[in-house]
Amino acid sequence: MTSSGVDGKVLRKKLNKVVLAYSGGLDTSVIVPWLRENYGCEVVCFTADVGQGVQELEGLEQKAKDSGACQLVVKDLKEEFVRDFVFPCLRAGAIYERKYLLGTSMARPVIAKAMVDVAKEVGADAVAHGCTGKGNDQVRFELTFFALNPQLTVVVPWREWEITGREDAIEYAIKHNVPVPVTKKSIYSRDRNLWHLSHEGDILEDPASEPKEDMYMMTVDPKEAPDEPEYVKIGIVEGLPVSINGKELSPASLVSELNKIGGKHGIGRVDMVENRLVGMKSRGVYETPGGTILFTAVSELESLTLDRETIQIKDFLALKYAELVYAGRWFDPLRESMDAFMKEITKTSTGSVTLKLYKGSVSVTGRESPNSLYRQDISSFESGDIYNQADAAGFIRLYGLPMRVRAMLEKGL
Amino acid sequence: MTSSGVDGKVLRKKLNKVVLAYSGGLDTSVIVPWLRENYGCEVVCFTADVGQGVQELEGLEQKAKDSGACQLVVKDLKEEFVRDFVFPCLRAGAIYERKYLLGTSMARPVIAKAMVDVAKEVGADAVAHGCTGKGNDQVRFELTFFALNPQLTVVVPWREWEITGREDAIEYAIKHNVPVPVTKKSIYSRDRNLWHLSHEGDILEDPASEPKEDMYMMTVDPKEAPDEPEYVKIGIVEGLPVSINGKELSPASLVSELNKIGGKHGIGRVDMVENRLVGMKSRGVYETPGGTILFTAVSELESLTLDRETIQIKDFLALKYAELVYAGRWFDPLRESMDAFMKEITKTSTGSVTLKLYKGSVSVTGRESPNSLYRQDISSFESGDIYNQADAAGFIRLYGLPMRVRAMLEKGL
């Protein structure tokens, strides 16, 4: 912790080598010389491939070095991200504040975990990220650092330096010979990975304004989607998706494939105002085409395999699970213990769900499971051996006994 | 309770006058002579207008009398139903098993309550309903009777008589000179009111089968919906909807109007397998066009007016609230106390939400509230007075302290 660094430049602790979460954009490019200047350290840039798009990784090593980094480390975390972070959330049914499928929340811990590993590999004594002091991501990065290596110093330039906007940053870049990205800065603040794409800023800052159509990147306008619905069948084993229309795919490939299918039909746009962990509200728009299809499918299969009280408890814990993930508490025994519950309770959630995609909506058209607790011989209007209608009389009288006793008391009976 | 009646015909208790929940269909028509024959009682038929459709009420009095009833009482409960039953559930955000908007669950207590009132008015000592022993509705009727007048005897022919199907019922009707409805029995078992229409039975009994398009009655096929989206703005006061596009409407009129708008766009179809209170699973399809729009709007406004922890607790209680309503426990101090919570917590949920309806989907495009806790001056990327980014460092260090301490312990620090 650079706690002394907060109070003034001169007091900053000397660091040896810092691993920086690096994207190649203006902000993280400027951080490289700033770290060297202020902490007298070497800077190792680290970029995780979590599916944010190939173009972002091209030419990155040169760029990092041009900014003053001694090294760029790139790791492909796509399969780990989906398998170890996304899929457990999917199995848990974790949705934050009714709508958010946690795309960014799940990506931060996998990246931060890799940074801790890289720090060990390169012998760094500190890590740094380029998140601002207003968002959730700073919390997610830092809690992961705390949990996995509490000895690492964490440097957060945006909470320390004097740069307060894009102009300052460009000026600083020019002064330090850092190549300024030629691409025009988007009016939106975005985060993209294999699971989702988020948008914040600009007109979205007015919660009453509708987003413009040209903002969306992973999904077509439902109006432009095909006029014919498409059916897709998701195969599920123990609460986790394994196949699309019978074709088995690795976790990352499966999500990637569903993003294409869902995106084509305009599936998975969410527009919401959410409560950040740091106490403020913010408005964001998310595109999660494949994820939306998967949440629908996995949840639906449970309607066959879980009973009433089990669904109630699972849904309560899902609320809590989502809170923890949103708050960056991935590597917390509480989340891990809740995951043990989720894993156990979904052991029979195997089967398939068929969905219809059409102009922005996903609807379920069928579900099947070898472990289905649905029995036509019980629920149909015909009478049968297992369920005797006369039993209902006794059931209701006992289930309703407290109500009857209360009413009798009120009437003095 | 006709507890002795369960064991054999001869033991049935003599009743004086029974109020029967009467629809005019074959089943409840046959119950009239059956009650007279088996309990030696007069039968007062009762029909509630909860918005099931005008045609169902025409010629009903004659029909009831032809079946042997001494009287038909009809009450228009539409406004009471929506105002006192539907709207509290809406404010609570009560959804059963992720999807079901509780249409039938909310209608049963308002009808049963009216039956208790009618029983008092006509001096009846018993009430009867035509629900089978397999469903939830028997529970909802009977718990309401227990709560509001535990002295009433409850007669449930389907759990007592020997009639086991449509053929038996027709035979019994003919034998007792009851006019047999000429309308062909639907292949589906349906329940309709102002809020929704439910479908069960026939091919729906196979959870893997997609419903046929001709089953739907309140909503058009999204494919047939208009090619242009329609925007609708819902005005909300203290968690309850009051207006559409600025026009104030009574609760029932508002729902009715939204049913038309939503139905036209194919909004509000739900296909699910649910867990009944009596322990079995059943598959149902629901159409709730206006309700779907209203749940979306009311929930969305809370994103402006409630903070993070409040939403978490409210959502947990909503799960429980829905369970109670589904289980027929409307007149239970527990539901009433939870309602006191809901009423208090939504006191500031006033404002409006704009929604876009398009080919089966509802999406939010804007929300406004005079009580909004969203502040652009805090959330924007600019720095400001209220929120100091440096505070985040302290926040994260304390919020993450247990994690750090745990990690230090593991490392022996």
Add this chain to the structure above:
Amino acid sequence: MTSSGVDGKVLRKKLNKVVLAYSGGLDTSVIVPWLRENYGCEVVCFTADVGQGVQELEGLEQKAKDSGACQLVVKDLKEEFVRDFVFPCLRAGAIYERKYLLGTSMARPVIAKAMVDVAKEVGADAVAHGCTGKGNDQVRFELTFFALNPQLTVVVPWREWEITGREDAIEYAIKHNVPVPVTKKSIYSRDRNLWHLSHEGDILEDPASEPKEDMYMMTVDPKEAPDEPEYVKIGIVEGLPVSINGKELSPASLVSELNKIGGKHGIGRVDMVENRLVGMKSRGVYETPGGTILFTAVSELESLTLDRETIQIKDFLALKYAELVYAGRWFDPLRESMDAFMKEITKTSTGSVTLKLYKGSVSVTGRESPNSLYRQDISSFESGDIYNQADAAGFIRLYGLPMRVRAMLEKGL
């Protein structure tokens, strides 16, 4: 299920061989000939030793045969009972309605499970128990039978026969040459096992009456307890007790030993009115001397090893866990999944707790753990490296941000 048997004697299904939960008391003695007479079956008596006391097992085989049984099977389930049923509840912190340590609730499933095994061993097609139709135990037995072998027919004489009291039973016994126990029937209805002893009936039926001192059997009157406190140190590994004052003991021996120590000091009396699963309230008094000590110790250790939010969630789940166990839902995937959570979350709950026993009360005097998250260097009034007081300012400002924003809104700021 003898569903047809409910309706009248003549319809009873023919059974081949029934395993009866047998105690040797009047009631279960009478059931033997009754089963033979009414179901035409052989009767295998089964008695589980769950620590109810040796005298109850003496001469039992002869007694069973004298009543007409073809065989008596006795199994010592004490270690299994404590290890597999009691200890998981202890680890979970499961207490029903604030006070009840679930002594009887945990014993029923271990007995019923053994009955299912015996039924298989002896080739029985049915099981029977002597519980009445008013209590919880019938539910606990039958749900276990359902879960472990749904093909077994379950016979419940008390819900079927005409015997309605002790006099009837004695008369029936005499008529069928069943030896009537010479011991006078206790005025209390009791259930005893290694974990506890429960009392119901007689003056306890008035919730305003204090129990008489001579009712208690496992604990001395606190007034008669030693005038000097006794200290006892419980060793705990992963949430489960393993030793007393450093001496390692098997689960059953450990509980047995603590019963002696606790009983001597008048520890563990609970007097309560509880809500039975079947909808009624009942008043019971429990003696759980060793159990009370163990719950105190295990819970206390968690104050060192679990953080704030973890305790909150664990305590919530403990409420639910207790409900399930009380309701007889031991062999339910929901309880098993909650157990997976409990097991995971208590992995670091290793250490010891020292307790002082004195005239009816247990108080904690110390706790230690190698995994303790308590750090004197943080909590003491001295300042230190890990915790910087200035951080609290930022923490409070962000933690209280929603409150500040709400207040500013109210003041129009």
Add this chain to the structure above:
Amino acid sequence: MTSSGVDGKVLRKKLNKVVLAYSGGLDTSVIVPWLRENYGCEVVCFTADVGQGVQELEGLEQKAKDSGACQLVVKDLKEEFVRDFVFPCLRAGAIYERKYLLGTSMARPVIAKAMVDVAKEVGADAVAHGCTGKGNDQVRFELTFFALNPQLTVVVPWREWEITGREDAIEYAIKHNVPVPVTKKSIYSRDRNLWHLSHEGDILEDPASEPKEDMYMMTVDPKEAPDEPEYVKIGIVEGLPVSINGKELSPASLVSELNKIGGKHGIGRVDMVENRLVGMKSRGVYETPGGTILFTAVSELESLTLDRETIQIKDFLALKYAELVYAGRWFDPLRESMDAFMKEITKTSTGSVTLKLYKGSVSVTGRESPNSLYRQDISSFESGDIYNQADAAGFIRLYGLPMRVRAMLEKGL
């Protein structure tokens, strides 16, 4: 907020008049000149009488003025404290981390609320407290200030100044002519009010050490308590205590009287390690003699008036309610809404509970209520009209249906 003040003396904002939470001890005495020196302001000392003991209030005005205050305001908040803060928590059953009866947590908001009032009365623009940056109390004070007047500047010397211990403080006092209290500083850090007395520090900082007997002040050693038990009967109306042994008393008088009775019998000592809101663990010992009696009584009465599911939900919400109170979130709509639930659910909790006090323990010996849902005619072993044992068969078959279906599936039936 003196956010700029954190960074260095020179930047401190000029204040006009500060209301200081003042006890007359060394720390708050030193704060008076420190505020004047550093903020150039007048200082109004405020002392609340929440029952901390008369001697603490004597000569206080002179002391405050000698330290440099322009004024001392004293308010007797005892009745308000108990009626508006303690009793709602009692009704809610709010206990933090299994043991803590929230004595200090409830006192902070009533004091802070009075400070906001005083600030308005005297025209102050700021408030200050003497809590350290490590504890919960800073949070409780500041959240109340935020909620009730977000425009007040909050000054927290312990998070700002250079004084780091008692020696520094004495030196500062002498230098500024502040009279140094002659009473020797206790080795314990204590907080006392009408409800409780807390102890922290010294040997308590080792969680393995037993507290010394001479530390306790409100309760006698159970060994020194009377050899004869004392019975006390608490009268309760709508969840709130109103009388002792039939004598009606005001809220504060009732607690005061029970403190004497309970203290004499050594009731209400709690020794625990708790999780502070700021992320650390601390060990504290509490004496709450009257409070322990009241919690036992109020909770016990609910065993007569609430049904099973209601107790479950109430107990869950009580966990949450306690968290909010502990965290200083008294003036939060979430707590207020939960209070609306608690008020409604306890409307019938009227009656009395008799308790036996003996050498450190409280045990219930009887409970009565005109609204009792306990009915001897149902629970007794005799059969009756309201409860028919045969109903239990149907109840169990339906309640256990999901289990049976699952087991049948596993067996391929």
